[in-house]
Amino acid sequence: MWVRADRERCISGGRCMATTSDVFDQDDDGLVVVLTPSPAPEEEARVRRAAFLCPAQAIRISERPPEG
Template identity: 70%
Template structure:
C-alpha cells in the first residue's frame, strides 16, 4: 500500500489524523501532513478508513499487486 495526501484538496477536517496519528498529522494551518507514504501492515486497515472518512477525498491509496 502506498498513500498520497493532496494538500491542495485538504479542508482541515482532521479525521485522518484522529484515525491514524502514526501516519497522518496536520501543519499549523490544519492541512494534512503525511508522515509515511507506506504504512506498516498493522496500520493499513486504519489508513483505508482514514481515506474513506476524509470529507475532501484528499487521500489516495495505491494497493501493491499481490505476488503470484
C-alpha cells in the same frame, strides 16, 4: 501500500489524523501531512478508514510506489 495526500483538496477536517496519527498529521495551517508514505501492514485498515472518512477525499492509496 502507498499513501499520499492532496493538500490542495484538504479542508482541515482532521479525521485522518484522528484515525491514525502514526501516518497522518496536520501542519500549522491544519492541512494534512503524510508522516508515513508506506505504512506498516498493521496500519493498512486504519489508513483505508481514514481515506474513506476524509470529507474532501484528499487521501489517495495505491499499491505501487509513486512514480518520479
